[in-house]
Amino acid sequence: xxxxxxxxxxxxxxxxxxxxxxxxxxxxxxxxxxxxxxxxxxxxxxxxxxxxxxxxxxxxxxxxxxxxxxxxxxxxxxxxxxxxxxxxxxxxxxxxxxxxxxxxxxxxxxxxxxxxxxxxxxxxxxxxxxxxxxxxxxxxxxxxxxxxxxxxxxxxxxxxxxxxxxxxxxxxxxxxxxxxxxxxxxxxxxxxxxxxxx
Amino acid sequence: xxxxxxxxxxxxxxxxxxxxxxxxxxxxxxxxxxxxxxxxxxxxxxxxxxxxxxxxxxxxxxxxxxxxxxxxxxxxxxxxxxxxxxxxxxxxxxxxxxxxxxxxxxxxxxxxxxxxxxxxxxxxxxxxxxxxxxxxxxxxxxxxxxxxxxxxxxxxxxxxxxxxxxxxxxxxxxxxxxxxxxxxxxxxxxxxxxxxxxxxxxxxxxxxxxxxxxxxxxxxxxxxxxxxxxxxxxxxxxxxxxxxxxxxxxxxxxxxxxxxxxxxxxxxxxxxxxxxxxxxxxxxxxxxxxxxxxxxxxxxxxxxxxxxxxxxxxxxxxxxxxxxxxxxxxxxxxxxxxxxxxxxxxxxxxxxxxxxxxxxxxxxxxxxxxxxxxxxxxxxxxxxxxxxxxxxxxxxxxxxxxxxxxxxxxxxxxxxxxxxxxxxxxxxxxxxxxxxxxxxxxxxxxxxxxxxxxxxxxxxxxxxxxxxxxxxxxxxxxxxxxxxxxxxxxxxxxxxxxxxxxxxxxxxxxxxxxxxxxxxxxxxxxxxxxxxxxxxxxxxxxxxxxxxxxxxxxxxxxxxxxxxxxxxxxxxxxxxxxxxxxxxxxxxxxxxxxxxxxxxxxxxxxxxxxxxxxxxxxxxxxx
Numbered sequence: 051x052x053x054x055x056x057x058x059x060x061x062x063x064x065x066x067x068x069x070x071x072x073x074x075x076x077x078x079x080x081x082x083x084x085x086x087x088x089x090x091x092x093x094x095x096x097x098x099x100x101x102x103x104x105x106x107x108x109x110x111x112x113x114x115x116x117x118x119x120x121x122x123x124x125x126x127x128x129x130x131x132x133x134x135x136x137x138x139x140x141x142x143x144x145x146x147x148x149x150x151x152x153x154x155x156x157x158x159x160x161x162x163x164x165x166x167x168x169x170x171x172x173x174x175x176x177x178x179x180x181x182x183x184x185x186x187x188x189x190x191x192x193x194x195x196x197x198x199x200x201x202x203x204x205x206x207x208x209x210x211x212x213x214x215x216x217x218x219x220x221x222x223x224x225x226x227x228x229x230x231x232x233x234x235x236x237x238x239x240x241x242x243x244x245x246x247x248x
Numbered sequence: 249x250x251x252x253x254x255x256x257x258x259x260x261x262x263x264x265x266x267x268x269x270x271x272x273x274x275x276x277x278x279x280x281x282x283x284x285x286x287x288x289x290x291x292x293x294x295x296x297x298x299x300x301x302x303x304x305x306x307x308x309x310x311x312x313x314x315x316x317x318x319x320x321x322x323x324x325x326x327x328x329x330x331x332x333x334x335x336x337x338x339x340x341x342x343x344x345x346x347x348x349x350x351x352x353x354x355x356x357x358x359x360x361x362x363x364x365x366x367x368x369x370x371x372x373x374x375x376x377x378x379x380x381x382x383x384x385x386x387x388x389x390x391x392x393x394x395x396x397x398x399x400x401x402x403x404x405x406x407x408x409x410x411x412x413x414x415x416x417x418x419x420x421x422x423x424x425x426x427x428x429x430x431x432x433x434x435x436x437x438x439x440x441x442x443x444x445x446x447x448x449x450x451x452x453x454x455x456x457x458x459x460x461x462x463x464x465x466x467x468x469x470x471x472x473x474x475x476x477x478x479x480x481x482x483x484x485x486x487x488x489x490x491x492x493x494x495x496x497x498x499x500x501x502x503x504x505x506x507x508x509x510x511x512x513x514x515x516x517x518x519x520x521x522x523x524x525x526x527x528x529x530x531x532x533x534x535x536x537x538x539x540x541x542x543x544x545x546x547x548x549x550x551x552x553x554x555x556x557x558x559x560x561x562x563x564x565x566x567x568x569x570x571x572x573x574x575x576x577x578x579x580x581x582x583x584x585x586x587x588x589x590x591x592x593x594x595x596x597x598x599x600x601x602x603x604x605x606x607x608x609x610x611x612x613x614x615x616x617x618x619x620x621x622x623x624x625x626x627x628x629x630x631x632x633x634x635x636x637x638x639x640x641x642x643x644x645x646x647x648x649x650x651x652x653x654x655x656x657x658x659x660x661x662x663x664x665x666x667x668x669x670x671x672x673x674x675x676x677x678x679x680x681x682x683x684x685x686x687x688x689x690x691x692x693x694x695x696x697x698x699x700x701x702x703x704x705x706x707x708x709x710x711x712x713x714x715x716x717x718x719x720x721x722x723x724x725x726x727x728x729x730x731x732x733x734x735x736x737x738x739x740x741x742x743x744x745x746x747x748x749x750x751x752x753x754x755x756x757x758x759x760x761x762x763x764x765x766x767x768x769x770x771x772x773x774x775x776x777x778x779x780x781x782x783x784x785x786x787x788x789x790x791x792x793x794x795x796x797x798x799x800x801x802x803x804x805x806x807x808x809x810x811x812x813x814x815x816x817x818x819x820x821x822x823x824x825x826x827x828x829x830x831x832x833x834x835x836x837x838x839x840x841x842x843x844x845x846x847x848x849x850x851x852x853x854x855x856x857x858x859x860x861x862x863x864x865x866x867x868x869x870x871x
Contacts, residue, residue, distance in 0.1 A: 060618065061620065062848075070261070070433065074261050076261075077260070077261045077435055082435060083261065083433075083434070083435065084432055084433070084434050085432065085433035086428060086432050086433075087263070087431045087432070087433065088375065089287060089289070089290075089376070089431055089728075094620040094621060094623060094654060095618075095620055095622075095624075095848075096619050096620035097617075106513075107506075107510060108399075108505070108506035108509040108510050109503065109510045109588060110432040110434075110506070111428070111587045111588060112588075113514070113587070113592065113605050114589050114605055114607070114608040115606030115608040115609070116588075116605065116606065116608075126615060126616070126618075129611060129613070130615055132608065132610065132611055133608030133609055133610070134608055135608060135609040136606050136608065136609070139609070148847070149616075149836075149845075150616050150617065150618040150619075150621075150832070151621060151657070151658075151830060151832045151834075152616045152617050153616045154658075154659075154826060154827065154830075154836070155657075155658040155659065156617070158615070158616040159616070160616055161615075165613065166613075173610070173611070174609060182847065189871075191870075
C-alpha cells in the first residue's frame with residue numbers, strides 16, 4: 051500500500067494541525083507514515099505545503115505527478131500544487147480566496163475562483179467545498195480545517211475509518227463540540243453529494 | 249503528555265526534533281541548553297514543555313533546561329555541565345553554531361567528561377534562514393565526531409548512542425540534522441527513560457586552561473581521539489550496506505538515504521546502498537571495500553560535496569578504479585535541498601534511462617506569489633509605519649533576524665540590509681560614519697539580548713549618529729514564542745528576573761531613550777522624529793506584545809476579538825490603509841472597494857488611526 055497526500059493552504063489556516071491528525075490516525079491504524087511540515091518563517095501568512103506519505107515509503111516528500119490527493123484550505127494554493135497531481139488525483143479544496151497582498155504591489159491578479167477551479171478540473175478530479183460556511187455553522191471559522199478533514203474522510207481514500215480520525219480530533223483539539231460539528235458537517239456534505247449521484 | 253508518559257516499546261508519531269529530545273531522556277540527560285532557531289526549535293521546546301508539565305503535576309523534573317541568551321552562552325553552559333560529569337546537550341540552528349563556534353573550537357581541545365551533544369539543524373533550501381551553510385564542515389573544522397540521522401526513529405536512537413560515544417571518546421559530538429529530518433514526523437518506537445544524575449562535581453585539571461602550551465599539548469590528543477573515533481565509525485551500526493544487488497553502488501547520508509531507497513523503487517532498478525550515519529570520521533575501510541565492489545558509485549548528499557570528495561580521496565589513496573558520480577560530474581547540485589524529483593532525474597541521467605515519473609499537472613495562469621508576511625495586527629507594522637512617516641526619503645534601514653525582517657516587503661519596505669543576529673546596530677554605526685544619510689535600524693527584543701548590546705556600546709563610545717530601534721513584542725516570536733531574558737518566566741516555567749531593556753540601554757550610556765506603544769501611531773511617530781533630531785545614538789523601544797499572544801490571552805479570558813470593517817459610505821478610496829499601511833487583512837473586492845477579510849483580521853484597530861476619514865469601524869467581536 052502507498053498513499054501520497056499533499057496538504058496546502060495559507061499559514062494560520064490549520065494545515066499543520068490537519069497533517070498531524072491524519073498522521074496520528076495512520077499510526078493508530080498500524081500504518082507506516084511520514085509527514086513533512088513547514089515551520090518558522092514560512093508559516094507567517096505564506097503558502098504552506100505539508101506532505102503525508104503512508105505505507106511502503108522511506109522519504110517524506112511527494113514526487114511530481116504522484117499525489118493521490120491534494121487537500122487545500124484555499125483555492126489558489128490548491129492550484130499551486132497542481133504539478134504534484136495527475137489525471138486521477140483528487141483535489142479537495144475550499145473555495146474562499148485569501149488574496150495575498152502581492153497582488154496590490156506586483157503585476158499579477160488573483161484569478162477568479164471559477165478560473166482557478168476550471169484549471170484544476172482540466173488537470174484532475176476536483177471536489178470543491180465551502181468550508182468557511184460550514185465552519186461558521188459549526189461555531190467558528192477556526193474549525194475550517196476540521197470541516198475539510200470531515201470531507202476528506204468521506205471520499206474513500208484514507209486507509210482508516212472516519213471514526214479513528216474523529217477520535218483523534220476529539221482527543222487532541224480544544225473546542226471539542228465545535229470541531230466535532232465541523233467534522234460531521236464536512237463529512238455529511240460529501241456524503242449528501244454521493245447520495246445525489248446515486 | 250505522551251512523549252514522557254508513553255511506555256518503552258510503544259510507538260509515537262514524533263517530529264525528528266521531538267525524537268531527539270526523547271532520545272536524550274532515554275540517555276539520562278541532565279542538562280540541556282539552546283537559543284531557539286528554526287529548524288531546531290522543537291528540540292528545546294519539548295524539554296521546556298516536559299519541564300512545565302512535570303512541574304504542574306508536582307513531579308520532579310529530571311533535568312535542567314534553559315533558553316540561553318545566545319548560542320555561545322548556551323554551549324558554554326553545557327560545556328561546564330559536561331566538565332562536571334553531567335550529560336548535556338545544546339541545540340541550535342546551523343547559523344547558531346557560527347555564534348557558538350568560538351567556544352566550540354576550543355571545547356574540542358579541552359574535551360568533555362559527561363557526554364556532550366551539539367545538535368546543529370541545517371536548512372538546505374533556506375526555508376527559514378539567511379544562508380544554507382553546510383555545518384558538516386564544522387565537524388571537520390573542529391575535529392568533532394558527527395552523527396547524521398536519516399529519519400525520526402534514527403534521530404532518537406542516535407541521540408541515545410551519541411552520549412555513549414561522546415563519553416567513550418571524551419569528545420563533544422555533533423548531531424547534524426536538516427529541515428527534512430527535524431520537521432518530518434515519523435513513527436518512533438520508544439526505549440526506556442534512564443535516570444539522570446542532576447548534580448555533578450568539577451574536578452580541577454590544569455589541562456583545561458588552554459594557554460598556548462596547553463593548547464599545543466591538547467591538539468595531538470584531539471587528533472589521537474579522532475583516530476579512535478574512526479574505529480568506532482568503522483563498526484558503527486549507523487554505517488551499513490543495504491544490499492539490493494546490482495553493480496551500482498549508492499552512497500547516501502541523512503534524508504538522502506530515503507530518497508535513494510524510494511528512487512530505486514520508482515526507477516525499478518537494483519543497487520546496493522552504503523548508508524552513512526556516523527559521517528565524521530568517515531569509515532575509510534568500509535568505503536574502500538564498497539568502492540572496490542562497485543565500479544560505479546553515485547553519491548547522494550545535499551549541499552556541499554563532502555562525502556564525494558572524501559570518497560575520491562579514499563579511492564585515490566587505495567588505488568581503486570571507480571567512477572564516482574555526484575556534484576562534480578554535474579548530475580547533482582550544491583544548491584538547495586533534494587527531493588524525489590531531483591534524485592530520480594539525476595540517477596536516470598547517470599544510468600541513461602528514461603525518468604519514469606509522470607509529468608505533473610500544469611497551468612498557464614500566472615499565480616500571485618504568497619511569501620510570508622507580518623501577521624494582521626502585528627505591532628511591528630505600526631512601528632514601521634510611524635518610523636517611515638518620521639524619516640526623510642533617503643534613510644537607511646538596517647534590519648535583523650526575526651518576524652520584523654518581513655517588513656522588507658511592500659508597501660513598508662523598511663529593511664535594507666541584513667547579515668546576522670545583531671547586525672542591524674553594528675551596521676547602523678558603520679553607515680553613520682560612512683554616509684551622510686539618516687539611519688534607523690531595527691532589532692527584536694530577543695535579538696537585543698542575543699547580540700545587539702555590543703554594537704550599542706560601540707555607538708555610545710564613538711558617538712555614532714543613528715537611531716536604533718528595539719521592537720519589543722515580549723517574546724521570541726518567529727521561532728514559536730519562546731521566553732528571553734526580558735520575560736519573567738524561565739524555560740522551565742519558573743519565575744525569572746525580567747531584565748528591563750530601557751534600563752539596560754540607559755546603563756550603556758545612551759542619552760536619548762524612549763519607550764512607546766507603537767499602536768499609538770502619533771506618539772510613536774513623535775518619538776522617531778525626536779530620535780532623528782538627536783545628535784548621537786538614540787534608541788526607540790517600541791513595546792507591545794505579539795498579537796498572537798495578545799489574542800491567545802484574550803481567548804483564555806473568554807473575551808472576543810474585535811472585528812473591524814470598512815464603512816463604504818465614508819471610504820474615499822485614498823488607499824492609505826492598503827497601500828501605505830499594508831495590513832494583509834485588507835483587499836480590493838471585485839468592484840474595487842476596500843474590504844477587511846474577517847478570517848484574517850486580528851482586531852488590533854491600528855488601521856482605524858491610519859484612515860484619515862474615520863471609515864474603519866469596530867462592528868463587533870468574534871471568537
